[in-house]
Amino acid sequence: MLVLFNKPYGVLSQFTSDGGRWQTLAAYITIPNVYAAGRLDADSEGLLLLTDNGALQAAIAGPQSHVTKTYWAQVEGVADTSSMAQLKRGVTLNDGPAKAVKASLLDVTEPWPRDPPIRVRKSIPDSWIELCIDEGRNRQVRRMTAAVGLPTLRLIRVAVGPWRVEGLALGQLRTLSDDEAFAALRRKSRRQAAFL
Structure with missing residues (x-):
């Protein structure tokens, strides 16, 4: 599963607190076993992707990924x-x-x-x-x-990559299946390759 989340300012990209002043994802997301695919600092806002699929996480934010x-x-x-x-x-x-x-x-x-x-x-x-x-x-x-x-x-x-924050209100999320997420990545890769 891929979760698209419009992260507000002041929210950490993790579910556990660092003991500091920031909120965590737990205040917004109750889906179990999903983790951020890449980071977005607490003082930044906007699209944060989360997944429960290791291969999808690597395709989005792994060291060989160029999303x-x-x-x-x-x-x-x-x-x-x-x-x-x-x-x-x-x-x-x-x-x-x-x-x-x-x-x-x-x-x-x-x-x-x-x-x-x-x-x-x-x-x-x-x-x-x-x-x-x-x-x-x-x-x-x-x-x-x-x-x-x-x-x-x-x-x-x-x-x-192919996912945009438009249509997601601040603090709102939307989910996609693994198949939908991988298909979107493949389409984006083909379009990029056509311009090279």
Whole structure:
């Protein structure tokens, strides 16, 4: 089974507490024996996938997997085509180079209100960008945007491979069978291969 969950801000991508201030998935998901296929930090929001199938977990988030993850980032400062080009060319992080598969400017309003809201500085504008990556290092998107002078204020994962967060309210989930999930991954792989 594959669970698609729209994770709110302030929720850990695990079912047990770390003793800290964050909620866990247990507050939202009662399906037994499912585990996150990849992480989404507590201070990030959006699509989190969970599964009870080890092969499916490996296909989505294993070391050999190159399933893309798409994020909307609200950044401090004015993003422009030059900063998007720099993200696509690549930046150097403390754990090595990283580059976006895609990076583009977004003309969007807030997809949903965040609780608590982000800090707003009236003297500094902000903007939204879309960033697609095919790896998942710790806080990678935040570090990449900071490397081009655009610190991330809010981060929402809108897609993982063929699955998107649209249609899922905050805190809501939807389930797919293993067969449906593997078929979606195969279709996505064929479409990607056609562009290479």
